[in-house]
Amino acid sequence: MTTDGGAPSNLVVAASSAILASAATYYFVSRISLSEKGDVAAKTKSQQRNPDKKENEQLGPAKSPETQYELNLRGKIDRIYEQHGPKPFEFDNEVVSVFDDMVSRSVPLYCEVIDLAIYWFEKYYVPGTKVYDLGCSTGTTLDVLARASKTLVNETNNPCQFVGIDNSEAMVSACREKLEWATEDNIVDIRCGDIIEAGILNASFVIMNYTLQFVPVARRQELLHSVSSGLNPGGILLLSEKVRAECSELQETCTWIYEDFKERRKYTKREIARKKEALMNVLVPFTEGELRSALSSAGFDNVEIVAKWNNFTSFVAWKSPRLPVTITGKNGMHQKKDPPTKIVTPNLDALFDTFPVYLDDYLEPKLLSLVCRQRMEIFVDKGFKAGSMSNDTLQKFNAIAEMIQKLPQLESDTFIVDQHELIIGDPKELTEDEMTTFQQCINALKPWKKGPLRLFGTKIDTEWRSDLKWERLQRALPELKDAVICDLGCGNGYFMYRMLEYSPKLVIGIDPNLHAWLEFKLFQRIRSVDNLKFEYMRGDMMASLPLVFDVVFCLGVLYHTPDPMTMLKDIHKSMKPKSGIPGEDHIALFPRKRYTHMKGVYFLPTLNTLKSWLQRANFRNIEVVFNEELSTDEQRATDWAPVRSLAESLDPNDSTKTVEGYPRAHRFYVSCLK
Secondary structure, eight states, X not given: OBOXXXXXXXXXXXXXXXXXXXXXXXXXXXXXXXOHHHHHHHHHHHHHXXXXXXXXXXXXXXXXXXXXXXXXXXXXXXXXXXXXXOOOOOOOHHHHHHHHHHHHHHSTTHHHHHHHHHHHHHHHOOTTSEEEEETOTTSHHHHHHHHXXXXXXXXXXXXXXXXXXXXXXXXXXXXXXHTHHHHHTTOEEEEESOTTTSOOOSEEEEEEESOGGGSOHHHHHHHHHHHHHHEEEEEEEEEEEEOOOSSHHHHHHHHHHHHHXXXXXXXXXXXXXXXXXHTXXXXXXXXXXHHHXXXXXXXXXXXXXXXXXXXXXXXXXXXXXXXXXXXXXXXXXXXXXXXXXXXXXXXXXXXXXXXXXXXXXXXXXXXXXXXXXXXXXXXXXXXXXXXXXXXXXXXXXXXXXXXXXXXXXXXXXOEEOSSSSEEEOOGGGSOHHHHHHHXXXXXXXXXXXXXXXXXXXXXXXXSEEHHHHHHHHHTTXXXXXXXXXXXXXXXXXXXXXXXXXXXXXXXXXXXXXXXXHHHHHHHHHHBOOTTEEEEOOOGGGGGGXXXXXXXXXXXXXXXXXXXXXXXXXXXXXHEEEEEEEEEEOOOOBOOSSOBTTBSSOOOBOOHHHXXXXXXXXXXXXXXXXXXXXXXXXXXXXXXXXXXXXXXXHEETTEEEEETTSOBOOEEEEEEEEO
């Protein structure tokens, strides 16, 4: 059976369904009754704003016959990328003039998400609190919510307070014009400014629709923390984003589907291609996993997807009411105390490289996405959940990060890596004020563990004489020229810099030590070295870097590891065939609580035990390079490291034992091959 045109009827039905679905994407049946006067006023203002629009043209797709309420779309038809080639996308007057049409035609489920916002708003809005729209653009969503709020006003006699914030003056101007009726009634406060610095207060409902993807990646966590902090317990964040698939092949398919979607919204292939190029490096999407992780790290307890079309996803993130922790005091009385909330650390976050581009040459896209998510989760938490990092320490480190950023980014000619001291920077390169900041910074970074160092002429006598260890290692170093090297447990990167003498291709240091990471960032501020990378990650992530490394240095790490066999197997996976691993450790011991005052020392293996571990992890050609008692000349307290060091950790009456009564440590180094 065919239609009059000769096409099979089932094809006609399918095409008809697509048209209706298309219309439903942008128009919905409102649960709000608008006054006739309000409709006429909105229509009149829309006509005044659209003098260039032809009579038979309309903004957005064709109106569905079932629609009782049409979004208040204004401006002109979007033809920007039909008229001229791409330029970096920005929310200027030209874009704002067509924005309502652009977003309603380009974003799937645009209208349904606004409809969803009404439901979540009515359910979670608390009278007397505020509603924020961050990145409010021209105010279409605020316009709908403000109208919906009238029913709540009738029930509570307490007007809802809406705050819209956008950093584009052109957007804010259009938003104020669209919401003139609401601002006159003091229902809506429209502000022009940075949404990160806005300061969210007393909020029960926050919307960020397609906003986070335009925020610099390094500052996204700061923004989400700000939202979480400003939301009252029990509050909701509605977050809509364009997301990236973790699998590159599936991402290509998502892109193909979306571009076809835009063609069906009357965009030409040329317009689609030009806008795609214009948005490059401007719109940077996260994966769903990365967004969930970021929301969880910001303090949201439950995250759910409530709408999804291809690679466009809407989440609700709930800040649940926190139950107080019961603490028993000295007098036996029970006290209630709220669990601590991690402070925001914008300066630390600004130093973090969110996407390690260099790993793109070594990892498949899916694995690279996994590594990116893992490293972000670890950095965002910074050891807070495990209790190894306090807010006081975070505040101190955040202040140090601010000092580092106040220093100029230099490429100092004073850079010596082949002597016992690592020498970077000439004092003549800094102004007086910059030198003051530098001195404050290095003093705040005490205690300095690995060195010795000389920075801008200041000698830093560190706790560890790491140069002595390096001299021993040099006797048995494998070929490092053009090698990809991992320094596992790298500290501040002293050994990484010493490796530069041998011209490696890349050196990646791995250490979940924020103090050491800051010291490395300071070194790089004075003289950046492109083939040195510090990854703030745990050692158990080595398995996520398969067949990457030619050489792995594992120096003084195994005895801090609760599962050394798994660690060695993970190292083995990370190495290319015939790769080498220098290592060290001695003494068969399982300390009960501490060893030389140190926590986190799980055991120290004998030489035979370590050899057995290496063999079971499939390493071969195991050789002992060095074996000697650890000396107080190598590890000691100094003015730059005023700590309880080795001498203070030995029995004062018997230097062969520690203060806990355990045998004194030996150092030995072994090398082996995969």
